Amino acid sequence: MKFEQPVALKEIARLINARLVGNTEAYATGINEIHMVEEGDLVFVDHPKYYETCIKSAASFIIINKETDFPEGKALLVTDEPFEAYLKIVEQYRPFKPSMDLVAASAVVGEGSVVMPNVYLGNNVVIGKNCVIYPNVTILDHCVIGDYVIIQSGTVIGGDAFYYNKKTNREIHYKKMTSCGRVVIKDFVEIGAGCTIDRGVTGDTVIGEGTKIDNQVHIGHDTVVGRNCLFAAQVGIAGAVVIEDEVILWGQVGISKTLTIGKGAVINAQSGVPSSLDGGKIYFGTPALEARTKVKELAWIKRIPEMWDKLKALSSGTVNEK
């Protein structure tokens, strides 16, 4: 997320009780996870394994639990608990102040759009022109909906990321990393009933122009979906996935986190995708293979009994000349 206006590093260091090293006079423009950082951003890290990635990333300022070398012009904010620091910063600069109205005063609905009864629109929600938002839809704070978008009943846009900091030495192992990102839905997108599209942790979950989504589809935090995609019912896409343009996912397909599915890929129903897939091909199975490979595999499996018979014949000396 970006701050409403740049914030002095010294102010942030004081807030999170960190020792400031390096470019102490700088101003931060926002705070983001390592996958989402831009110049001017803060990033946070508590594991030596990720120190270098964070220090060399686009982020200008690193909240870290150990002083380390870093490039000229950047700064470290050294504190024992970088994740706690992240939570404090979000709490301070994007506090949770839920609107208790069905349509928040700060929500904007464009001309020609129909918002039906029992729809919740949170703070700073923007809905474009000529949309239809069906009853019992929930659109949470800061989400942005384009023009000519249809969202059917029961769908939830902008739920929190399923994103936790795990430490088994705490009584409660998982600690929620507050989401401060958004969902951005582009023009001509249609979303079915009973879907859930989570906000980014610090960045945006994006659904590209003209993409059509059937009922009961789940899309995780920070996932970016391209243009003119088609997702059938009960598809599940985990967090931080990239789905390129014109991808078709048939019913009940599951996609694991942080993958890329290439342009125009078609994934048949119920497939499970554990790794990135090239575009322009048809896939099937769990784990998903190219459909023609999978079809051959299924045919081979059916021939096992025949192979067994051949083996028996060979073992007994009767060579099967078939």
Place this chain on the structure above:
Amino acid sequence: MKFEQPVALKEIARLINARLVGNTEAYATGINEIHMVEEGDLVFVDHPKYYETCIKSAASFIIINKETDFPEGKALLVTDEPFEAYLKIVEQYRPFKPSMDLVAASAVVGEGSVVMPNVYLGNNVVIGKNCVIYPNVTILDHCVIGDYVIIQSGTVIGGDAFYYNKKTNREIHYKKMTSCGRVVIKDFVEIGAGCTIDRGVTGDTVIGEGTKIDNQVHIGHDTVVGRNCLFAAQVGIAGAVVIEDEVILWGQVGISKTLTIGKGAVINAQSGVPSSLDGGKIYFGTPALEARTKVKELAWIKRIPEMWDKLKALSSGTVNEK
């Protein structure tokens, strides 16, 4: 869908700017997709591959993009864009006029039925006697619910069909085909929480008497489910499927579109069904096979290492006499 009263073909031809050929004095009683047409109906077709099916169907009047031979007594409405013509006709004769009340003035609720808080009932919804509709249920325009029906919270009845006209030469590839059909739920049906049952595109999606549906089940447009079926949680059924009486689908089963599942079939959990299945049998797997076949297949797979060992022995000249 049927028109409220028969409409002169000439009026329709004028509306959609079509050239009228044949029985020009006739009246149309409704408009339907090819799977749903009856005598007196209009049908629409833009691909030569389907011309003959449409012209020979029960439909009396064909909206088509090329003049073709047709039987005596029928009529053609020739226009470049039959799908656009369909959309215009629906817009004219069943316009989208969403009720902005939680319970539409035209909705009817039968004696003894309980409609709990935050339920949305759209225009012309009919609810029978002695039903319970739990909080946060959405029932959209024209849907019909029988007697002694229970619908649990969060469920959406009558969402739009996931049904698009695709042309990749448009910037937005998929164009929504407006749904004007209904959902019809028969007596003694029970529907769990978080389910979605889509309306027919032009016809009815039907759930037969006494069928019981668990939570988070999706049922697509125009699907017709028989009597006394049982669907466990997270089952997904695509569009235009026929499920005969007494079918049991266990959890997370997926059924592809336009199939028929025969009476009394039982499909085990997580199975994926790509083609029609005979009744009276038990199925399992993706693609679903008869369960006993699938069980044997799984057993054969486990014997591959043993076969490998036999092969090695044979290759090295040591015949395994086991």
Place this chain on the structure above:
Amino acid sequence: MKFEQPVALKEIARLINARLVGNTEAYATGINEIHMVEEGDLVFVDHPKYYETCIKSAASFIIINKETDFPEGKALLVTDEPFEAYLKIVEQYRPFKPSMDLVAASAVVGEGSVVMPNVYLGNNVVIGKNCVIYPNVTILDHCVIGDYVIIQSGTVIGGDAFYYNKKTNREIHYKKMTSCGRVVIKDFVEIGAGCTIDRGVTGDTVIGEGTKIDNQVHIGHDTVVGRNCLFAAQVGIAGAVVIEDEVILWGQVGISKTLTIGKGAVINAQSGVPSSLDGGKIYFGTPALEARTKVKELAWIKRIPEMWDKLKALSSGTVNEK
């Protein structure tokens, strides 16, 4: 369920028109299914196969359709239709009296908790301290939510069990067994959007402390989930399952009814679990196997063509010496 105060067996026998045999002067403290019974409870049984289990169970009083031997101190309530008797008792002692307010007068919300717009809280619902209940959540009668619990939009807590008495000689084969149990959510639990957690039939569905649940997860009646579990999106867990502490279920996993999943088990995405699993291991596949076994199996399947070639070579007398 427990009665508000103990009820004389004679009063119950009169209500259900049963013949009372044995300890006729006793008082019952509640009525429960066989899996849930405690001393002082009534239980009900109509099939000789389960007579002995019920009579020897912790239950003190047995509603049964045939007089049978039973231990000293217990009592039988003999009636033709024990399931009907169950329904009558629930109707009498825990009648369905739905609150027609969004927040029932008897619902209690603890200090520091935020209940957002359009949330339904049923009769006797208890919400602890410092919770956030997002818009369009439904929490039905008698459910109990701990402290620091987050429940996201569209989720339904306390829907009825998917639990029927089946008799194919009735026109309507399935007859609902009224649920009178609860859902109990412990402290620090977080539940995503669009989830459904059903109440126990007569007992409690429980989610243990610190467990985190992603979107569109279904949890069936009477299932008991331990502490610090993690369930990813679209997981489905059937009824009466025991999930021990620290279990991780990845996306779209399905668990069949009445199983036990041992402490610390990890089940990979899309796996289907038909039988209980030991703790401390990683599983994958449908049916789920230990992941390393499944990985080997997949590798063996890929070697079938190679085996076929070897077999062909052997059959033709050309021994492959590879």
